Amino acid sequence: MPSHDVLVIGAGLAGQRAALAAAEEGVSVGIISKVHPVRSHSNAAQGGINAALNPGDSWESHAFDTIKGSDYLGDQDAVEIMTREAPEEILHLEHLGVTFHRNEEGKLGTRAFGGASAARTYYVADITGQAIMHVLYEQLMKYSEQIARYEEWFCSSLALDENGECCGVVTRNVADGQMELFQAKSVILCTGGNGQVWRPTTNALICTGDGIAMAYRAGAKLMDMEMIQYHPTTLAGKGFLITEGARGEGAHLLNANGERFMEKYAPNKMELASRDVVSRAEQTEINEGRGFPDGTVALDITVVPKKRVHEALREIVLVGRDFAGVDITREPIHIKPGNHYTMGGVKTDVDGRTDIPGLYSAGETACVSVHGGNRLGANSLLDTLIFGKRSGKDAAARAKRTDYARPSKQVLEEEENLIADIVGREKGSGRRISEIKLELGQTMDGKVAVFRDEAGITEALEIVRRLKEEAKTAYIDDHGSVFNQDLIAAIELGYMLDNAECTCVAALERKESRGAQYRTDYPERNDEEWLKHIDLERTDDGPELSYSEVTITQWEPQERTY
Amino acid sequence: MAEYTIKVRRFQPESGEGPYWEEFNVDLDPSLSVLDGLLQAKDKEDGSLAVRCSCRAAICGSCGMKINGQSGLGCKTQIGEAQEQANKMKGATGVTAAEASSPIGAQAPEAQDAVRATGQVEAGPGTTAVTTATEAPIVIEPMGNMPVIKDLITDMESTHWTKIRRVTPWLLPHGEPPEREYIVEPESMIDITQSMACIQCGACVSSCLSMEADPGFIGPAALAKAYRFVGDPRDAETQERLHDLAEDPHGIYDCTHCFSCIDACPKGVAPMDQIMRLRRKAGEEGIEDPNAGHAHEVAFVKVIEKKGLLDEALLVQESYAPGIKGKLKPSKRGLTETIKSLPTILRPLRKRKVKLRQAIPGLHHGLPKEEMNDVKSIYEHAEEHNEELNLYIRGEEGDDAQPDGAAAEEVTNG
Numbered sequence: 001m002p003s004h005d006v007l008v009i010g011a012g013l014a015g016q017r018a019a020l021a022a023a024e025e026g027v028s029v030g031i032i033s034k035v036h037p038v039r040s041h042s043n044a045a046q047g048g049i050n051a052a053l054n055p056g057d058s059w060e061s062h063a064f065d066t067i068k069g070s071d072y073l074g075d076q077d078a079v080e081i082m083t084r085e086a087p088e089e090i091l092h093l094e095h096l097g098v099t100f101h102r103n104e105e106g107k108l109g110t111r112a113f114g115g116a117s118a119a120r121t122y123y124v125a126d127i128t129g130q131a132i133m134h135v136l137y138e139q140l141m142k143y144s145e146q147i148a149r150y151e152e153w154f155c156s157s158l159a160l161d162e163n164g165e166c167c168g169v170v171t172r173n174v175a176d177g178q179m180e181l182f183q184a185k186s187v188i189l190c191t192g193g194n195g196q197v198w199r200p201t202t203n204a205l206i207c208t209g210d211g212i213a214m215a216y217r218a219g220a221k222l223m224d225m226e227m228i229q230y231h232p233t234t235l236a237g238k239g240f241l242i243t244e245g246a247r248g249e250g251a252h253l254l255n256a257n258g259e260r261f262m263e264k265y266a267p268n269k270m271e272l273a274s275r276d277v278v279s280r281a282e283q284t285e286i287n288e289g290r291g292f293p294d295g296t297v298a299l300d301i302t303v304v305p306k307k308r309v310h311e312a313l314r315e316i317v318l319v320g321r322d323f324a325g326v327d328i329t330r331e332p333i334h335i336k337p338g339n340h341y342t343m344g345g346v347k348t349d350v351d352g353r354t355d356i357p358g359l360y361s362a363g364e365t366a367c368v369s370v371h372g373g374n375r376l377g378a379n380s381l382l383d384t385l386i387f388g389k390r391s392g393k394d395a396a397a398r399a400k401r402t403d404y405a406r407p408s409k410q411v412l413e414e415e416e417n418l419i420a421d422i423v424g425r426e427k428g429s430g431r432r433i434s435e436i437k438l439e440l441g442q443t444m445d446g447k448v449a450v451f452r453d454e455a456g457i458t459e460a461l462e463i464v465r466r467l468k469e470e471a472k473t474a475y476i477d478d479h480g481s482v483f484n485q486d487l488i489a490a491i492e493l494g495y496m497l498d499n500a501e502c503t504c505v506a507a508l509e510r511k512e513s514r515g516a517q518y519r520t521d522y523p524e525r526n527d528e529e530w531l532k533h534i535d536l537e538r539t540d541d542g543p544e545l546s547y548s549e550v551t552i553t554q555w556e557p558q559e560r561t562y
Numbered sequence: 563m564a565e566y567t568i569k570v571r572r573f574q575p576e577s578g579e580g581p582y583w584e585e586f587n588v589d590l591d592p593s594l595s596v597l598d599g600l601l602q603a604k605d606k607e608d609g610s611l612a613v614r615c616s617c618r619a620a621i622c623g624s625c626g627m628k629i630n631g632q633s634g635l636g637c638k639t640q641i642g643e644a645q646e647q648a649n650k651m652k653g654a655t656g657v658t659a660a661e662a663s664s665p666i667g668a669q670a671p672e673a674q675d676a677v678r679a680t681g682q683v684e685a686g687p688g689t690t691a692v693t694t695a696t697e698a699p700i701v702i703e704p705m706g707n708m709p710v711i712k713d714l715i716t717d718m719e720s721t722h723w724t725k726i727r728r729v730t731p732w733l734l735p736h737g738e739p740p741e742r743e744y745i746v747e748p749e750s751m752i753d754i755t756q757s758m759a760c761i762q763c764g765a766c767v768s769s770c771l772s773m774e775a776d777p778g779f780i781g782p783a784a785l786a787k788a789y790r791f792v793g794d795p796r797d798a799e800t801q802e803r804l805h806d807l808a809e810d811p812h813g814i815y816d817c818t819h820c821f822s823c824i825d826a827c828p829k830g831v832a833p834m835d836q837i838m839r840l841r842r843k844a845g846e847e848g849i850e851d852p853n854a855g856h857a858h859e860v861a862f863v864k865v866i867e868k869k870g871l872l873d874e875a876l877l878v879q880e881s882y883a884p885g886i887k888g889k890l891k892p893s894k895r896g897l898t899e900t901i902k903s904l905p906t907i908l909r910p911l912r913k914r915k916v917k918l919r920q921a922i923p924g925l926h927h928g929l930p931k932e933e934m935n936d937v938k939s940i941y942e943h944a945e946e947h948n949e950e951l952n953l954y955i956r957g958e959e960g961d962d963a964q965p966d967g968a969a970a971e972e973v974t975n976g
Contacts, residue, residue, distance in 0.1 A: 039622040094743045097733030102748035138732040204616040240619045434605035478610035480576045483712045486609035
């Protein structure tokens with residue numbers, strides 16, 4: 001049985017950072033990823049990473065912006081930690097080799113970003129996530145003796161010992177279908193978000209909420225699952241992302257009449273208000289008939305000097321050219337709000353610890369919560385790195401003081417039986433996996449999106465529960481062992497449906513409008529009743545609700561305007 | 563919406579059969595991608611069709627494949643364009659890319675031949691294999707220069723990643739890091755951002771002709787990665803890296819300048835340009851180049867600058883004995899090297915393909931003086947536009963500094 005002191009599941013930024021931090025503590029580390037690590041979705045973070053590193057800036061200012069951005073649902077102790085540790089982390093990355101943009105003096109240069117009161121976003125052109133992730137992967141290659149990489153291994157469930165502590169995971173080697181039980185003293189879930197539950201989404205096909213669902217099934221609490229970010233600038237239809245960096249560089253949003261409509265919604269910050277505000281403004285323009293016939297508004301990047309576009313927004317030039325047939329240096333591009341980010345997730349403390357001893361989580365999978373109701377642009381990379389590092393450290397410390405518990409073979413057998421059941425279903429015994437995924441995605445995008453109401457969410461929940469039943473008989477075509485992507489898709493569908501159910505239940509429960517949750521039937525924020533987190537725990541009848549306090553240190557909730 | 567026929571080279575390792583072609587009819591908007599087409603076939607017809615993919619937006623690098631024989635990303639190639647290309651190829655050559663493709667199916671070449679001989683496709687169950695008379699099928703194959711695992715999935719670990727690890731792919735600074743950031747020229751970071759833009763998709767490796775001839779070649783992706791460190795002012799082992807890459811017989815001088823990797827690269831990394839930069843830096847380091855490539859380049863530039871025409875004999879001697887300043891007269895060492903190269907020149911001399919005076923360094927005539935002014939202005943232009951290879955500085959269609967779009971003709975990306 002392969003064993004590691006610390007086992008990291010998922011190898012995006014959070015996972016790689018966690019693995020490196022754990023290895024630094026001298027414990028043995030394994031990192032498992034269902035795709036090759038550099039394929040992870042952290043790649044897609046274009047715009048940059050926030051830190052109050054400039055002499056004129058302060059972590060307090062960064063923290064306040066983050067808390068205001070979160071619509072006061074972020075836990076302020078966690079936000080303080082993240083913003084205080086940010087500058088050191090940026091310097092650490094720079095020392096490892098990230099090719100951050102420089103100013104004329106050769107020092108780290110910044111760009112402006114949404115919801116921020118200072119230009120504090122550090123970046124590499126518009127490939128910041130990719131540039132950082134590839135540098136971390138360089139470090140994984142460098143430290144290959146301390147960190148074992150399991151590339152293209154898929155995790156299907158967590159193993160708990162008789163005391164209810166996490167002691168391993170069940171995995172499948174994608175290349176040959178071999179099932180394996182891994183033993184570990186600490187397990188860190190860093191499997192990213194659940195964007196594929198919505199369609200369209202900016203998220204990659206691999207973002208199926210695996211870690212969130214695995215933790216939930218093992219009995220860990222989830223938190224803030226109703227908080228799903230719609231990014232203001234995505235391509236209609238395909239959902240591809242146009243970085244907020246474009247607006248950071250000065251691009252305008254225009255409706256079909258050519259009006260810079262943000263004047264009405266956020267007269268001070270204009271296009272750089274926080275994302276929930278901009279997305280709602282756009283959707284309002286579109287709903288009230290001032291959008292284009294394809295249900296979009298326009299992003300005008302032609303106002304940004306060309307030289308600057310080539311240097312700082314090159315990826316967007318390519319996205320425009322290859323995926324929309326638009327030269328963004330010459331004409332505006334049509335965009336709309338699209339599913340982008342999971343603010344909620346596995347409930348953790350500031351060291352990544354979940355309710356289950358030995359089980360940790362970091363990055364988009366986790367909910368510490370630093371993002372609360374709405375995440376600021378360029379805070380997600382920061383979240384992955386800071387809490388990846390912290391959970392890696394704490395997981396290593398735990399590993400040093402505990403012994404291996406032997407995970408029961410039963411969990412492996414259960415998993416093997418489940419797979420045998422899926423593979424054994426006859427063609428035509430039920431629906432195709434792809435059909436169910438499509439119906440799920442369209443339902444969620446239609447009813448649990450920028451604007452929500454009780455009737456819509458209720459309907460979505462009913463559909464999700466029907467789809468859960470249908471998934472039990474859905475069949476696949478591939479019956480082999482080697483790269484059986486069909487089988488993995490079937491297991492991922494189960495993860496997605498659990499994620500969807502939790503989001504619907506929490507969205508229905510929160511009877512107010514805060515951050516990304518806008519209820520047309522409860523259009524106001526209601527601090528008296530709802531300044532609290534919604535927690536969810538799995539039962540056989542669906543998620544059970546409870547509440548937890550929002551930690552407030554020094555910033556009392558105020559009215560939120562931009 | 564439009565109908566397309568995609569013809570996929572499949573290989574199911576557990577079937578005991580060799581590779582075979584299968585056609586799928588898909589129905590989608592021409593602006594959608596070849597990957598979208600494949601996923602539609604997978605979703606609706608055959609879930610066992612294996613293809614790595616994730617982001618759909620040319621950032622994760624999963625879906626490297628050959629489309630109509632050209633290496634690239636499935637998600638970045640619009641299916642409508644792929645159709646036009648397939649039709650053009652058939653129109654021009656009378657054969658489809660599938661018929662023209664080289665066999666990779668070492669597992670069972672006879673199965674491959676069977677398909678090619680009949681020109682027909684063995685359609686799988688539930689598949690309608692119909693190619694309309696006017697439209698050629700869009701041909702999709704796994705990447706080249708890598709073993710195939712299943713359908714479009716190749717073994718990148720044993721090839722691509724092994725080569726990446728060969729170049730010591732991490733920063734090697736000396737001493738303790740500074741308290742704050744390293745202070746470096748802003749341009750140096752932009753310069754290496756072009757190779758940082760690499761997403762490790764393997765399309766360049768798939769297309770590399772040198773690697774086809776020498777599987778040991780470190781190759782375009784790994785060498786572009788190497789430039790990312792050689793060009794990084796924070797790295798303290800530039801010399802060691804350059805010696806390592808230059809002295810390896812499968813290193814930087816193994817590239818044949820064929821431009822395939824530049825065509826294949828979906829991110830404008832232009833790996834060959836990065837290899838040429840490595841060679842230039844190696845030359846500047848005084849590293850001896852077995853092909854005298856750097857010296858050859860310098861000599862070539864000098865000879866043309868001086869004479870306007872290529873004096874090949876002078877080029878040989880100048881390549882081995884540089885240092886002729888004003889007069890372009892043969893030097894002693896240059897003459898020795900030239901004499902060594904005599905066997906190469908004797909045959910054409912005997913066959914009267916070359917005149918005797920062309921074989922003696924320095925005797926070849928130059929351009930008339932007035933025409934030399936044009937040569938001079940070309941040199942001046944090149945001097946002024948020294949940095950334009952880098953897309954992050956120049957942009958793709960000519961930036962403001964070059965409103966006439968001259969740059970667009972100089973570098974193209976497939």
